[in-house]
Amino acid sequence: MLDFPRWKITSIVGLLAVLMALSIPSFFGETATSKWPIHPHVNLGLDLAGGSYLLLEGDIKDLQGSRLAAMRDSVQQEMRTDGSPIGIGDISIQGGKLSFMVRDVSQVDAARERLLKITGSGAGLSGQRDWDISVVDSTRFVLTPTEAGLQEAVKNAMADATEVVRRRIDALGTKEPTIVQEGTDRIVVQVPGLQNPQALKDLLGKTAKLEFKMVDVNADPAAIAKGIAPVGDEILPMADNPQQKIAVHRTTIISGDMLDDAQQKYDQNNQPDVVIRFNSEGGRRFAKVTQENVGKPFAIIVDNQVISYPRIDEPILGGTASISGGGFTVESANNLAIALRSGKLPVNLKVIEEHTVGAELGNDSIHAGIVASAIALAAVIVFMAVTYGRFGLYANLAVAINLFVILGLMALLNATLTLPGIAGFVLTIGTAVDANVLINERIREERRRGRNVVQSVELGYKEASRTIFEANVTHGIAGLIMLILGSGPIKGFAIVLLLGIATSVFTAVTFTRMLVAIWLRRNRPSEIHI
Amino acid sequence: MRLLKLVPDNTNIDFVRLRYIAFAVTTLLTIGAIALVFARGLNMGVDFEGGLMIEEHFQTAPPLDELRSTIDGLNVGDVALQPFGDPKVISIRLPQPPGTDEGRTNAVVKKVETAVAAKFPGAEFAKYDTVSGKVSDELIHRGIMAVLVAIFAIGLFAIFRFEWQFGISTVVAILHDVLMTLGFFALTQLQFDLNIVAAVLTIIGYSINDKIVIDDRIRENMRRYRKMEMREIVNLSVNETLPRTVMTSLTVILALGALLLFGGFVLHGFTAAMILGVIVGTYSSIYVSSSLLITLGLRAEPPEAKGKAAGKAERIRPQGE
Numbered sequence: 001m002l003d004f005p006r007w008k009i010t011s012i013v014g015l016l017a018v019l020m021a022l023s024i025p026s027f028f029g030e031t032a033t034s035k036w037p038i039h040p041h042v043n044l045g046l047d048l049a050g051g052s053y054l055l056l057e058g059d060i061k062d063l064q065g066s067r068l069a070a071m072r073d074s075v076q077q078e079m080r081t082d083g084s085p086i087g088i089g090d091i092s093i094q095g096g097k098l099s100f101m102v103r104d105v106s107q108v109d110a111a112r113e114r115l116l117k118i119t120g121s122g123a124g125l126s127g128q129r130d131w132d133i134s135v136v137d138s139t140r141f142v143l144t145p146t147e148a149g150l151q152e153a154v155k156n157a158m159a160d161a162t163e164v165v166r167r168r169i170d171a172l173g174t175k176e177p178t179i180v181q182e183g184t185d186r187i188v189v190q191v192p193g194l195q196n197p198q199a200l201k202d203l204l205g206k207t208a209k210l211e212f213k214m215v216d217v218n219a220d221p222a223a224i225a226k227g228i229a230p231v232g233d234e235i236l237p238m239a240d241n242p243q244q245k246i247a248v249h250r251t252t253i254i255s256g257d258m259l260d261d262a263q264q265k266y267d268q269n270n271q272p273d274v275v276i277r278f279n280s281e282g283g284r285r286f287a288k289v290t291q292e293n294v295g296k297p298f299a300i301i302v303d304n305q306v307i308s309y310p311r312i313d314e315p316i317l318g319g320t321a322s323i324s325g326g327g328f329t330v331e332s333a334n335n336l337a338i339a340l341r342s343g344k345l346p347v348n349l350k351v352i353e354e355h356t357v358g359a360e361l362g363n364d365s366i367h368a369g370i371v372a373s374a375i376a377l378a379a380v381i382v383f384m385a386v387t388y389g390r391f392g393l394y395a396n397l398a399v400a401i402n403l404f405v406i407l408g409l410m411a412l413l414n415a416t417l418t419l420p421g422i423a424g425f426v427l428t429i430g431t432a433v434d435a436n437v438l439i440n441e442r443i444r445e446e447r448r449r450g451r452n453v454v455q456s457v458e459l460g461y462k463e464a465s466r467t468i469f470e471a472n473v474t475h476g477i478a479g480l481i482m483l484i485l486g487s488g489p490i491k492g493f494a495i496v497l498l499l500g501i502a503t504s505v506f507t508a509v510t511f512t513r514m515l516v517a518i519w520l521r522r523n524r525p526s527e528i529h530i
Numbered sequence: 531m532r533l534l535k536l537v538p539d540n541t542n543i544d545f546v547r548l549r550y551i552a553f554a555v556t557t558l559l560t561i562g563a564i565a566l567v568f569a570r571g572l573n574m575g576v577d578f579e580g581g582l583m584i585e586e587h588f589q590t591a592p593p594l595d596e597l598r599s600t601i602d603g604l605n606v607g608d609v610a611l612q613p614f615g616d617p618k619v620i621s622i623r624l625p626q627p628p629g630t631d632e633g634r635t636n637a638v639v640k641k642v643e644t645a646v647a648a649k650f651p652g653a654e655f656a657k658y659d660t661v662s663g664k665v666s667d668e669l670i671h672r673g674i675m676a677v678l679v680a681i682f683a684i685g686l687f688a689i690f691r692f693e694w695q696f697g698i699s700t701v702v703a704i705l706h707d708v709l710m711t712l713g714f715f716a717l718t719q720l721q722f723d724l725n726i727v728a729a730v731l732t733i734i735g736y737s738i739n740d741k742i743v744i745d746d747r748i749r750e751n752m753r754r755y756r757k758m759e760m761r762e763i764v765n766l767s768v769n770e771t772l773p774r775t776v777m778t779s780l781t782v783i784l785a786l787g788a789l790l791l792f793g794g795f796v797l798h799g800f801t802a803a804m805i806l807g808v809i810v811g812t813y814s815s816i817y818v819s820s821s822l823l824i825t826l827g828l829r830a831e832p833p834e835a836k837g838k839a840a841g842k843a844e845r846i847r848p849q850g851e
Contacts, residue, residue, distance in 0.1 A: 352662040361656035368794030376785035386534045426789045430782035441774040471742045478680045478735035485676035490728040
């Protein structure tokens with residue numbers, strides 16, 4: 001018991017000093033410490049720092065739909081090209097399947113060849129077929145997306161979507177956003193300090209699918225009003241006036257993938273617009289299309305809404321175009337520019353959970369948390385001192401050190417402190433002394449049984465250690481389950497709790513034992529007040 | 531220097547004698563708690579019910595009727611108003627707007643904000659939460675899972691480290707603690723949200739801590755006094771650990787009391803649950819889990835089998851002898 005070699009003392013004190021030192025930068029601002037050689041920080045959760053938490057969910061049904069539509073387009077294109085077109089008809093999407101008919105029975109095998117080319121002959125990305133191809137009634141092809149293929153598509157789409165979301169939020173210029181994918185179809189977005197999440201949500205709610213399509217000038221206005229599209233056309237609403245509908249040819253002449261840049265600028269009437277610059281392929285295509293269609297109007301479509309449908313007065317060869325009209329404000333034009341720049345979302349995202357905390361409430365909470373912790377600590381310190389005297393003081397020192405050690409470890413792990421986390425701190429103060437209470441009560445007991453001072457202390461620590469171990473392991477089980485199964489605030493609480501359990505065993509048992517040993521060795525008391 | 535002793539030396543209270551009365555009282559209270567939960571229901575927060583909640587800070591405490599009529603005029607569904615500890619802070623609860631279009635939720639939040647700010651100058655939102663029904667179902671599911679898994683894992687640990695009777699008695703006592711906490715929330719209609727689930731899990735952690743300390747002492751005394759009656763061993767162990775039980779409960783309550791009084795209104799429910807949990811947990815350590823050990827027929831093993839069991843126990847001790 002009394003045998004505490006110097007190296008052991010040095011390493012215990014050293015370790016605690018280092019861990020405590022790690023907590024120091026967290027008491028200063030991020031900017032104040034940025035020049036320090038190392039400056040680990042405890043992150044403040046959104047409930048303390050203020051800011052927004054958004055849980056986004058990808059619309060898988062919609063993704064399935066657009067996957068089928070894309071397959072329909074490539075089937076049509078594939079059958080048409082290659083010098084020897086294969087005549088197909090009656091192409092339709094129904095019940096999650098794509099089907100079409102080959103007009104000439106003798107071309108069924110050739111059609112299958114071409115289908116295999118576009119659906120991937122054997123193994124797709126998933127290592128399995130992405131599409132099942134079957135032929136019914138000898139000429140009707142049915143393409144069914146396989147589960148594995150769909151899963152792969154969802155996986156890719158969500159990974160891309162997370163990237164796009166990140167680019168868009170970065171463009172807003174907010175500080176240290178966190179964007180992580182969760183599960184198969186969700187994205188968690190946390191933006192500290194953001195006071196108005198509206199702009200963010202507007203931005204994320206946009207798919208930003210940009211398409212240029214030719215307007216069908218021959219369509220019957222009465223039919224359009226009734227919503228009956230001529231063959232090969234689709235009817236789209238105007239962005240600024242959804243009642244007004246336009247018929248456009250289904251084929252996309254240019255899409256948003258061919259963009260290099262998009263910026264919000266002002267047009268000749270000083271109205272906000274979005275100027276886009278095509279990449280080389282897009283520029284070539286745009287030049288060709290405008291050359292071929294001088295005098296005809298084309299529609300600029302964003303997310304299936306027509307922004308405007310200008311007439312092509314002359315071929316546009318410079319590779320830039322301006323999107324104006326659509327009732328743009330500077331803000332909405334800027335949002336569209338950001339969205340176009342960052343690429344289109346491969347899947348629609350919906351906000352299914354949102355928490356926004358004002359900065360003021362966060363500050364109040366931090367303040368209240370600090371006051372409560374200080375008062376709790378003071379109360380516990382007085383209580384322990386009057387109950388256990390010197391041994392109580394040792395325990396108090398251990399508890400105080402423990403708080404800084406937890407903070408230091410959290411900074412090292414870059415963990416996040418939340419409001420329930422502060423509650424975790426206060427609770428740790430209460431429970432950390434439990435270990436010392438156990439030890440001290442045991443020492444009192446052993447003294448009463450008539451053992452001498454050194455024996456009592458030794459036995460007190462030894463017997464209590466076993467109990468402390470058992471109790472903390474079970475407590476730790478509860479904490480671990482919170483960390484694994486809990487969500488949001490529960491996790492923040494669990495981190496503090498687990499760290500507190502781990503560190504308090506060290507400070508309350510090892511550290512106080514060292515203090516007691518040093519004191520006993522120096523003074524050799526024949527009686528102790530405990 | 532005289533030091534404070536909360537529990538006098540050689541205290542010997544016959545806890546076990548009272549156990550039948552205690553069982554009856556505990557059973558009645560538990561049934562009462564369950565009945566309360568079913569009869570009054572829990573005041574579920576948006577986390578678990580879905581919908582949206584705006585927490586609005588006012589310059590002066592607003593008349594609730596006026597605030598209600600302002601929001602009713604917006605035609606955004608049934609509004610529930612609740613002062614949040616501080617009369618200047620009001621939580622405004624609204625159901626999730628119909629349809630899946632998330633733009634609608636934003637629109638509702640904006641509408642309420644504007645109307646309230648126009649009617650009560652200087653009012654501004656402190657926070658707002660919107661949770662869709664789908665997510666709230668998941669959160670409930672995960673919350674229940676976390677609590678059940680925690681209880682199960684702890685019970686398993688107690689069986690592995692001690693005897694099966696300890697596992698059963700601990701699990702029963704913890705279930706009791708959880709049910710009492712739920713009953714408390716049904717009674718007070720304090721808001722039940724994710725934070726409270728964290729509180730419940732902590733109560734479980736604290737309560738098990740308390741029980742393991744007594745269980746550990748019972749095990750120790752079973753080895754020391756092999757011939758002693760089980761009820762005497764339990765009584766002795768509870769009495770021996772009583773100073774520690776009182777001391778620790780008081781320290782934890784002191785710390786939590788500071789949090790309740792000075793920790794701000796956001797944590798009120800959390801802290802209230804914790805304080806109740808400490809009291810209930812301490813009670814159940816003595817009267818539910820320890821007393822149940824006697825009922826379950828735990829007894830010190832006969833000497834010949836004893837050596838083997840003790841040897842095994844020695845090996846898995848954390849610290850070498």
